[in-house]
Amino acid sequence: MPANKKYLNPSFHQRFxxxxxxxxxxxxxxxxxxxxxxxxxxxxxxxITLKFAGFIVWCTLMxxxxxxxxxWKAWAFYFIALLVLGATFYFLKSTSPELLSAL
Amino acid sequence: xxxxxxxxxFHTHTISGLVISVALFVIFFAGSISFFRDDIVNWERQQxxxxxxxxxxxxxxxxxxxxxxxxxxxxxxTLSQIHQERRVMVSITPSKDTTAEEAAQARAFFYQxxxxxxxxxxxxxxxxxxxxxxxxxxxxxxxxYGYTLAxxxxxxxxxxxxxxxxxxxxxxxxxxxxxxxxxKLKTVWTDAHTALGLIGLPFQFIYAVTGATLxxxxxxxxxxxxxxxxxxxxxxxxxxxxTDVAALPFTNNPMTFKGSFNNMIAEAESQWExxxxxxxxxxxxxxxxxxxxxxxxxxxxxxxxxxxxVAFKASNGQIVFKRTPYGETPYxxxxxxxxxxxxxxxxxxxxxxxxYFFFGIITCFVIISGVLIWVEARDKxxxxxxxxxxNKWVASIFLAISLSMYPxxxxxxxxIKLFKNVNDPAPHLFIYKVYFxxxxxxxxxxxxxxxxxxxxxxxxxxxxxxxxxxPIANGIVTGDWLWTTFNEQQIQIFVVDAFWLITSIVTLIxxxxxxxxxxxxATATESTTKKDKxxxxxxSKVKAKAV
Numbered sequence: 009m010p011a012n013k014k015y016l017n018p019s020f021h022q023r024f025x026x027x028x029x030x031x032x033x034x035x036x037x038x039x040x041x042x043x044x045x046x047x048x049x050x051x052x053x054x055x056i057t058l059k060f061a062g063f064i065v066w067c068t069l070m071x072x073x074x075x076x077x078x079x080w081k082a083w084a085f086y087f088i089a090l091l092v093l094g095a096t097f098y099f100l101k102s103t104s105p106e107l108l109s110a111l
Numbered sequence: 112x113x114x115x116x117x118x119x120x121f122h123t124h125t126i127s128g129l130v131i132s133v134a135l136f137v138i139f140f141a142g143s144i145s146f147f148r149d150d151i152v153n154w155e156r157q158q159x160x161x162x163x164x165x166x167x168x169x170x171x172x173x174x175x176x177x178x179x180x181x182x183x184x185x186x187x188x189t190l191s192q193i194h195q196e197r198r199v200m201v202s203i204t205p206s207k208d209t210t211a212e213e214a215a216q217a218r219a220f221f222y223q224x225x226x227x228x229x230x231x232x233x234x235x236x237x238x239x240x241x242x243x244x245x246x247x248x249x250x251x252x253x254x255x256y257g258y259t260l261a262x263x264x265x266x267x268x269x270x271x272x273x274x275x276x277x278x279x280x281x282x283x284x285x286x287x288x289x290x291x292x293x294x295k296l297k298t299v300w301t302d303a304h305t306a307l308g309l310i311g312l313p314f315q316f317i318y319a320v321t322g323a324t325l326x327x328x329x330x331x332x333x334x335x336x337x338x339x340x341x342x343x344x345x346x347x348x349x350x351x352x353x354t355d356v357a358a359l360p361f362t363n364n365p366m367t368f369k370g371s372f373n374n375m376i377a378e379a380e381s382q383w384e385x386x387x388x389x390x391x392x393x394x395x396x397x398x399x400x401x402x403x404x405x406x407x408x409x410x411x412x413x414x415x416x417x418x419x420x421v422a423f424k425a426s427n428g429q430i431v432f433k434r435t436p437y438g439e440t441p442y443x444x445x446x447x448x449x450x451x452x453x454x455x456x457x458x459x460x461x462x463x464x465x466x467y468f469f470f471g472i473i474t475c476f477v478i479i480s481g482v483l484i485w486v487e488a489r490d491k492x493x494x495x496x497x498x499x500x501x502n503k504w505v506a507s508i509f510l511a512i513s514l515s516m517y518p519x520x521x522x523x524x525x526x527i528k529l530f531k532n533v534n535d536p537a538p539h540l541f542i543y544k545v546y547f548x549x550x551x552x553x554x555x556x557x558x559x560x561x562x563x564x565x566x567x568x569x570x571x572x573x574x575x576x577x578x579x580x581x582p583i584a585n586g587i588v589t590g591d592w593l594w595t596t597f598n599e600q601q602i603q604i605f606v607v608d609a610f611w612l613i614t615s616i617v618t619l620i621x622x623x624x625x626x627x628x629x630x631x632x633a634t635a636t637e638s639t640t641k642k643d644k645x646x647x648x649x650x651s652k653v654k655a656k657a658v
Contacts, residue, residue: 010121010488010489011118011121011125012118015114015117015118016118039336039339040335043340047340051340052442052443053443055336055348055352056352056442056446057446058332058333059328059329059332059333059446060320060450062332063323063332064269064320066332067269067270070270071120071270071273074116074119074120077115097339101339
């Protein structure tokens with residue numbers, strides 16, 4: 009019953025890539041996703057949702073990299089997502105001071 | 112799902128589960144006992160209180176006595192009894208008066224006994240109930256490492272649950288009805304793991320999410336919100352996410368408070384039907400703008416979640432703010448309520464707590480069987496002898512640490528009843544010594560013995576026999592025998608004694624049902640002889656279903 013080894017990639021850097029992509033990348037994507045919504049709508053409701061639902065989203069994003077054969081490819085996708093989300097967040101936050109003044 | 116993904120996810124399930132196994136077992140075992148935390152505290156202190164009498168306290172006398180020993184001017188004081196116990200939690204913010212004396216410039220936190228008006232620091236207040244409760248999120252490891260570890264374990268538990276469900280998905284119905292107790296050990300563990308895992312699935316999912324949220328929700332999950340959304344101003348965030356009534360501005364204009372806290376609380380409770388005061392916040396103590404905010408909650412039978420608030424201006428006793436608990440509950444308030452009630456299981460009386468306890472123990476069993484599957488599945492000829500021995504050794508250590516928690520917990524109950532000095536200024540040191548030392552000794556002994564059957568049997572037997580002695584020790588030391596506490600309706604003391612009596616009987620029965628030698632020899636013979644054939648069958652089955 010143990011997982012059939014022929015499907016597992018034993019190389020350290022592949023495993024490292026998948027785990028870090030899910031753990032670090034997944035966490036940052038989850039946070040940014042919620043923070044963007046927090047800028048656009050009721051930030052208190054979104055942030056308290058992030059506090060518990062964030063773990064479920066993060067968990068999903070931690071599973072996804074394992075579906076890739078190449079862990080670095082997963083990192084690439086996550087990195088692009090991070091750039092897009094990060095840029096959106098930065099743009100929204102800096103160009104819409106009226107959103108922030110509502111805080 | 113392709114074969115590759117099936118196997119990859121299977122592997123992530125195995126590894127994540129193994130990595131957290133010991134920590135998760137400790138969390139669930141200590142956590143299950145913590146359902147009775149308040150009962151254990153009152154049992155230990157011999158201070159039974161009538162259920163649902165929280166905050167029925169003479170706050171006027173209490174505040175007088177606190178004010179006599181603590182400078183309070185300009186500070187916010189929060190009074191609450193989050194547990195069913197006599198002592199009130201008092202938390203005091205630094206004074207808003209910038210010229211206040213040094214003692215008033217720092218936060219203060221202590222417990223006040225309203226019956227004796229004695230105050231206790233956090234460490235003076237520690238009891239066995241509180242110790243076990245805090246063990247379940249590793250608070251004994253210095254902050255923030257213990258909390259973070261517990262939180263990360265909860266998160267990996269969530270990961271293991273989700274990957275487990277995905278891997279198990281196709282056979283989730285058929286395997287549920289599959290139980291082959293006479294088959295080889297690995298099959299027994301597998302059937303138990305999947306069936307009990309499925310029964311406990313909703314419970315475990317709730318605990319993984321609420322547990323992670325309660326322990327690292329603010330510190331880790333909201334860390335990016337603090338730094339990027341609030342630009343590092345965590346105070347602003349906590350203010351946003353708080354449901355407290357906003358304080359009036361501090362005027363620095365001292366004024367003696369002549370009203371009565373008791374009357375205000377009674378007035379707040381009389382605003383609606385079936386509500387009870389949950390928390391009292393006294394803002395700007397002794398200032399012209401002093402305000403008393405009383406949070407009231409509907410009783411569980413009336414409404415699951417609700418937050419009513421009444422704020423009084425202290426100078427004239429007028430109500431300045433009012434929110435009904437039966438109207439629309441603010442989203443933040445209901446999230447907090449749901450998280451805490453779902454996690455504490457405190458909304459359905461003892462019946463619910465017993466069910467929750469049962470599910471907690473089921474989860475402990477799922478964790479153990481998971482580790483045992485891992486060992487049995489790797490105990491085959493294709494693995495080197497050394498590797499197989501090492502795996503077995505890991506499993507024995509795991510079992511020794513986990514199962515010995517049962518006798519260790521009972522020993523600490525007995526020790527606390529028989530040897531605790533009530534005037535000990537640092538009772539936590541005594542509890543630490545008893546609990547951690549006996550745990551260490553038993554874990555080492557069982558690990559050296561390296562016989563799982565032996566570990567299991569002797570943990571159960573010693574736990575049962577010592578468990579029988581808990582109600583007896585309590586009866587001899589305090590005179591509170593099971594029948595007296597029952598007749599006098601000292602329910603909390605009765606619950607703890609009855610808990611140990613029933614648990615001892617159950618574990619003793621389980622112990623006698625353990626077929627001596629059968630499991631043991633089965634492990635021994637199986638690892639050498641009839642391992643190959645069923646192995647292959649299982650593999651092909653997995654393949655066939657997975658395709």
